[in-house]
Amino acid sequence: MMPHNETTALSGTITHVFAHRFTLEAEGATHLADLGPKGAEAFSLSPGLPVTLEGERRPSEIKVTRIETAGRAPVIIEHKKPNHAPGHKHADVPADVNVVLAAARKAGWEPKGEPHQKPKHFEVLARQGQGPWTELHIDFAGTIYKQKSADAEKWSLAA
Template identity: 65%
Template sequence: MPHHEKIALRGVIENVFAHRFTVLSKGQTHLADLGPKGAEAFPLVEGLTVTLEGERRPSEIKVLRISKKGGHPVDIEHKKPHHGPKHHHPDVAADPELILKAVGKAGWTVEGEPERKPKHFEVLAYQGEGDWTELHVDFAGVIYKEKPADAHKWGIEA
C-alpha cells in the first residue's frame, strides 16, 4: 500500500467540480477531493473558508476531515473501490497449474505461461477461431475479467 503524506491546511474554496474543489492557501492552489458521499455531508461553496486534513496524493488531496470557519469538523470516509462479485481474492496459493487447468476447463486455449500479478494471473488465450483475449484469473481459478489482448504487451500480431 502506498504511503501518502498527511497534510492540513486552511484556505478559501475557489472552484467546485462536483466532489472535487480547489482551495487557495498561502498563495498556492490545491486540488482536493471529498468523494461523492463527502460532498453530500459537507456542501462545497465557492468563497467558503475551510480547514481540511487529508492525504496528499500525486494529483490531489484526499480529504479525511473538513470544517468551515466556526463550524464542527466533518469526517469523510473514502471506501475502497468495489470490483463486483466475481472479483475476489481468495486465500489460496498462487498456483499457475491450477490457473491453466481452470482456463482450459472453461474452453480457452492458452498461449505461453500465466503472468503472475500480486492478486491474480493474466493469461493470453483464445476460444475456437476467436481473437486473442487477456484473461484475469484469481488464485482460485475464477476468470473475472476478459478483454481484448494488447498486441504490444503480449508480443502478438494484431
Template identity: 60%
Template sequence: MPHHEKVAVAGVIEHVFAHRFTLICNDQAYLADLGPKGAEAFALKEGVAVRLEGEQRPSEIKVARIARKGGSFVEVEHKKPHHGPKHRHPEGPADPRVAVAAVKKDGWTPTGEPARKPKHFEVLARRRGGEWTELHVDFSGVIYKEKHADPEKWGL
C-alpha cells in the same frame, strides 16, 4: 502500497467540480477530493473558508476531515475500489506459469510473456483467432478481468 503524507490546509474554496474543489491557501491552489459521499455530508460552495485534513496524493488531497472556518469537522470516508466477484488479493508466489496455464485451461491462446503487476499478471490472448484480449489473472490462477486489448499498449 504508496505512502501518502498527511496534510492540514486552511483556505478559501475557489472552484467546485462535483466532489472535487480547488482551495487557495497562501496564494497557492490545491486540488482536493471529498468523494461523492463526502460532498453529500459537506456542501461545497465557492468563497467559503474551510480547513481540511487528508492525504497528499500526487494529484490531489484526499480529504479525511473538513470544516468551515470556526466550525466542527465532518469526517469523510473514502471507500476502496470494488473489483469484480472473482477478484482476490494475491496469495502465494507470483508465478507466470500459473497465469499462462489458467489462460490456456479457459480456452485462450496466449502470446508473449505475462506482464507482472503488483497483484496480478496481464496476459495478451485470444480465442479461436478472435480479437486480442487483455486478461488479468491473479497469482492463484483466477482470471478476474477481460478487456479489449489496447493496440498501443500491446504493440498490435
C-alpha cells in the same frame, strides 16, 4: 516523488467546485482537493467558503479526510479503496445472468436492461426505489462486491 500517504493540513478559501472536487487557495498556492461523492453529500461546498482540511496528499490532489468551517461541525470522510472488498475472491463458478439478477433483486435492487458480462463478473445497472441509478459489480456466485454511480454514457441514460 512524494509518498502517497503524506498527510497535510491546510486552511484557505474554496475557489472552484467540480462535483466532489474543489480548488482551495491556501498558503499562496492553489490546491485540488477531493471529498469523494459521500463527503460532498455530508459537507456542501461553495466558492468563497473558508475551510480547514486535512487529508492524504497525492501527486494530483488531496484526498480530504476531515473538513470544517466556522458554524458547522467538522466532517470526517472515509475513502473506500477503489479495489474489491478486503479478501474478496471471485468464485470459480460458471457465468449465469439469472443468478446475478436474482442476487441484485434479493438485495433490494431493481435491474434495468442487459447486464454487461466481464471475465469474472457482471456489471448491472440498477436502482433502489426512486434512488439514483447505480452500477453494481456482481461476481458469478451472486456476490455484490462493488457499487458506483452509473455513468450516463456507458448505460445510455437519458437526462
